[in-house]
Amino acid sequence: MAFTKLSIGTAGADAARSTIPAAETDIWTIFRALRDARSVFGLRPGHLQTLQAMLSFLKPGHGETVFASNNSICQRVGGIDERTLRRHINRFVELGFIQRNDSSNRKRYRVCSSRGQCISYGLSLTPLLERGNELIAIAQEMENDRQDRIFVRKQILTKLVQLESHDPTNAFIQKARRALRRKLSLPQYHELLAEAAAECQSLSTPDNSPQSIELTANDGQTVRYQSMSKQEEKDLEERRTSNALKPELLASVCDQATAFSTDKLRDWLEIENHARTLAPMMGIHPETFEKAKAVVGAQKASCAIFILLQLGQRIRNFGAYFHSITLGRHQKRFDPAALIKRLSKASELTA
Structure with a gap:
């Protein structure tokens, strides 16, 4: 010493x-x-x-x-x-x-x-x-950095929730959540936030809010005509489904879904209400069901719930599959009447 x-x-x-x-x-x-x-x-x-x-x-x-x-x-x-x-x-x-x-x-x-x-x-x-002033400045800088990291992290989590509501199978969601398990620096959080924002912007879902534009009277008529055309198209699709598929046939073939009902399902309204009850039990958010109903119609969305539950273990993720056939890229290929006929024939062969 x-x-x-x-x-x-x-x-x-x-x-x-x-x-x-x-x-x-x-x-x-x-x-x-x-x-x-x-x-x-x-x-x-x-x-x-x-x-x-x-x-x-x-x-x-x-x-x-x-x-x-x-x-x-x-x-x-x-x-x-x-x-x-x-x-x-x-x-x-x-x-x-x-x-x-x-x-x-x-x-x-x-x-x-x-x-x-x-x-x-x-x-x-x-x-x-x-060195008091130096230490106080360093401590304040670290506290500011901590608060900023928390703030950006919360923004990232909000973006991930938005992505999950639209496409639960998005690979970026799992990648981002694995990254958030580590202690990241502020620049790394900003980089991850930019990637999440880009993923959200790339979504093209029906619930995206349209840009507000100023329309003339003629443009307004055109927009109203297009809106009426979409509604008429959806009503026509529901009539086609109703004509090609009867509620009684759907209820009899999809016995896994009707097993959860205490009363007999006799019409499409009762089937829709029962499907709305089954959706949360299958991991499908109620808002997702309502969005699907607005896009493809109540009958088609209800049929999707019944059919997915009937397929059971063949489906790994009910929520992702439901989103894909009602709101995603397989929306136009989903034909409830054809699937019910196939399931009906399969049950007759095994009987």
């Missing part, structure tokens, strides 16, 4: 600094800043416990030097051994937070002259106070 000789002039300067009130230095604010920024300096909780114990020995008006013995500090920390204490002190010395002012016999004390000049031998915490 190297000894540091203090001159009277240095001691006088130290004495002058020791007259600064503790309220002005607010050393506990500096300690909390170092605690929050400890990862930057490679400090562990044990180091901070030792520093906290040392700070508790400071007395107002007696400067920033700790005069307590190693044994007293060990007891105040909670009974750590002296070797651990020395390692902690050496670490703070290496970081420039503590300065050793050792006496010839390694005792820690303070001596004053008749003129009021003082020399303090011990562990000086003055360097820690001098």
